[in-house]
Amino acid sequence: MGEVKLFRTWSSPYALRIVWALKLKGIVYETIYEDLANKSSLLLEYNPVHKKVPVLLHNRTPICESLVILEYIDETWNTTARFLPEDPLARATARFWAKFNDDRVVTSIFRAYVTQGAEQEEAIGPALENLDIVEKQLIGKNFFSGESFGFLDLVFGWIAKYLGILEETGGIKLLDEDRFPHILAWKDKFCDIPVIKESWPDREKLITKFQLMREHFISTAAGSS
Amino acid sequence: MSDIVKLYAFRGSPYSCRPEIALKLKGVKYEFIQEDLKNKSADLIKYNPVNKKVPVLVHNGNPISESVVILEYIDEVWKGVPILPQDAYEKAQARFWARFVDDKCIPAVFKAMVSRGEEQAVAEAHVQMQFLENELKAEGKKFFGGDNVGLVDICASYMALWVGAAEEALGIKLMPKDKFPKLIEWSDNYINCPAVKDGLPPRETVVGIYKTL
Numbered sequence: 001m002g003e004v005k006l007f008r009t010w011s012s013p014y015a016l017r018i019v020w021a022l023k024l025k026g027i028v029y030e031t032i033y034e035d036l037a038n039k040s041s042l043l044l045e046y047n048p049v050h051k052k053v054p055v056l057l058h059n060r061t062p063i064c065e066s067l068v069i070l071e072y073i074d075e076t077w078n079t080t081a082r083f084l085p086e087d088p089l090a091r092a093t094a095r096f097w098a099k100f101n102d103d104r105v106v107t108s109i110f111r112a113y114v115t116q117g118a119e120q121e122e123a124i125g126p127a128l129e130n131l132d133i134v135e136k137q138l139i140g141k142n143f144f145s146g147e148s149f150g151f152l153d154l155v156f157g158w159i160a161k162y163l164g165i166l167e168e169t170g171g172i173k174l175l176d177e178d179r180f181p182h183i184l185a186w187k188d189k190f191c192d193i194p195v196i197k198e199s200w201p202d203r204e205k206l207i208t209k210f211q212l213m214r215e216h217f218i219s220t221a222a223g224s225s
Numbered sequence: 226m227s228d229i230v231k232l233y234a235f236r237g238s239p240y241s242c243r244p245e246i247a248l249k250l251k252g253v254k255y256e257f258i259q260e261d262l263k264n265k266s267a268d269l270i271k272y273n274p275v276n277k278k279v280p281v282l283v284h285n286g287n288p289i290s291e292s293v294v295i296l297e298y299i300d301e302v303w304k305g306v307p308i309l310p311q312d313a314y315e316k317a318q319a320r321f322w323a324r325f326v327d328d329k330c331i332p333a334v335f336k337a338m339v340s341r342g343e344e345q346a347v348a349e350a351h352v353q354m355q356f357l358e359n360e361l362k363a364e365g366k367k368f369f370g371g372d373n374v375g376l377v378d379i380c381a382s383y384m385a386l387w388v389g390a391a392e393e394a395l396g397i398k399l400m401p402k403d404k405f406p407k408l409i410e411w412s413d414n415y416i417n418c419p420a421v422k423d424g425l426p427p428r429e430t431v432v433g434i435y436k437t438l
Contacts (some may be wrong), residue, residue: 049325049329049356049401051302058314061314063314063317063321064321065320065321065324067320068317068320068321068324069317071320072313072314072317073315073318075313075316076313088298088301088302089284089287089289089298091298091301092289092294092295092297092298093289095290095293095294095297096289096290097293099291099294100275131292133275
């Protein structure tokens with residue numbers, strides 16, 4: 001099926017979606033780690049528009065944007081278990097929730113993590129409301145994709161590890177077990193999947209990184225006000 | 226068994242026109258329901274409780290929200306004129322550029338409009354527009370979709386109609402011909418396609434909306 005390379009950073013949760021997808025499909029690939037403070041000329045050549053990771057290189061042809069890459073992988077390596085369902089309505093529903101995660105859930109939680117004081121207090125409400133909507137999606141299901149694991153679990157998967165990191169470094173508590181029993185139950189099942197279990201970046205390294213990132217955002221915001 | 230297709234939308238919105246154009250390209254009969262965005266209908270809220278926004282397509286009672294999600298749905302359900310390419314890589318490219326239009330290009334252009342053509346805002350919009358200009362130039366294509374209108378063209382309707390309307394309404398220059406000859410040429414070709422012409426709102430409507438900005 002050709003030569004596959006993945007440009008990623010060790011910590012990017014978006015690149016991790018692609019790691020999971022490639023491993024789940026049993027695709028052999030080479031990893032190229034990028035330092036975003038010092039981007040390689042190859043990354044800039046393959047993703048001139050956004051200059052970001054992840055970038056998938058398939059037979060020397062680049063594909064960018066994690067959700068676009070996921071669908072590409074699913075359609076190209078289509079003899080193994082499909083991530084997205086066949087039915088157009090089910091596919092549309094999955095794509096809607098993927099957009100909801102990327103546009104609303106991530107943004108609102110990030111905002112709560114990266115602020116402090118009154119601004120942070122104000123940010124927590126919307127983050128929790130979006131998580132309420134996520135919680136409702138899991139009612140009556142084992143996984144976001146239904147009975148078994150699929151596309152939406154790859155999309156929401158960051159919650160299973162990174163949300164805890166953002167809570168700890170941001171000094172906030174979002175995933176309360178009384179309010180979000182379904183998300184917590186899903187998290188356990190998701191983390192039990194071998195490919196997922198073996199792919200998480202080192203927790204301590206993530207804590208250090210997100211601690212520094214928060215400090216950087218806060219000092220930048222202070223400097224500009 | 227015949228399909229019942231309803232489209233909840235706002236004529237004048239660059240997102241609402243997208244499913245209309247797609248349905249017309251495919252020759253699908255549908256009922257158009259104009260929403261008053263200051264007084265949204267109970268149906269709209271029922272069909273899109275999460276975002277409460279237009280457009281929403283309701284197909285045999287099943288709602289689909291988010292304009293690009295709706296476009297892909299329309300393409301998968303109704304065969305005939307294709308909106309997305311068949312090839313997985315070409316499809317990925319189309320999806321990439323559709324997202325670019327929505328995530329980068331439209332927001333930058335909108336900022337330039339709202340700032341009434343402030344130099345820095347226009348310069349930033351031009352950076353994003355240049356990517357689209359280069360895309361048309363490199364492939365030597367009539368449309369982003371090739372010989373025929375496709376996903377990216379439909380998403381870029383904003384560039385073809387709303388930009389020109391804003392220029393007229395606000396007396397600013399956003400898309401100069403000497404800088405963006407390919408985009409200008411593409412705009413002319415695009416808005417004159419029959420299905421597109423039918424699906425776009427009248428230019429005067431959009432000019433009118435921008436005059437109240």
